Amino acid sequence: MVPMLLFAALSAAAPIFARASEDIWGIAPCELCLWQRWPYWVAAGLALLAALWPRGRRALGGLAILAVLASGAIAAFHMGVEYRWWPSPLAGCQAPQATPGGSVDDMLRSLAAAPSKPCDAPAYLIPGLPVSMAAMNLLFALGLSALGLILLRRGDRA
Template sequence: MRDRFDTARLLALGVPLALLGGALISQYVGHLYPCELCWYQRYPHIAALALAALAFVMPGRPARGVLVGLAAVAILLSGAIGVFHAGVEYHWWQGFTACTSTMSGPVTLDSIMSAPIVRCDVAQWRLLGISLAGFNALFSIGGAIAIFALMQRKRA
């Protein structure tokens, strides 16, 4: 039977893996190009993924616990950025970023002019009124809370 810490460690690996995978599929299959705030949400997940992976190879349970805790903090940070981004998309507050664009190949005037412009304050996709930033916020914050709850020691 799996103990609570092992479940927390699997969640710390699975949550950022699933959310980054979804972001990459949205980008490369769905052609939803990330804006600047989308990228900011990805960076903590990348860090969480590395920390959680290290928690599977690090000797000693205390060290593994620290790594899983840090991964949960990174996941929570991505969720907080997702809340901010969703607020920018819903025009609850103003963002601090400019429009961004994705380009590939050599930089020429034609490549600059034909690159898609992606605004942080416009959701490219929504399901039930929730944008991808909103889903990231929900799943990241929920996942981080679950990891923290699983890491709590049982009290007799």
């Protein structure tokens, strides 16, 4: 039970930290940044269920690990967008384009309600360290997934 609670807490910590980085350090998220957060919430919920339902612990724990890996996959894709290896297919990831011939009122109406940034503009938490938030998420997802596997195996032996 305790290992799955730890996994749930660490899964929830990732999107909470990402949100805190917006409020504390003013790091603006892009649409892909926001997509990376959802699988962690799914993983936290599945891990909580695994802690509460011992008979389903292995299956639910495995699904929680897969959810964390899904966030890591989105982060890897996001890194490819940041390095400009490929474009993002999401419309919200594109920088706003001025339309020629439109009025200022037309341009103002076309702006998003909330400010956004293009997904190919990496956000760095630590100045001078060339590791973007997407890269940190990928590393965290891989580490948390490995920890999840260790916790599941340790639970099987107990």
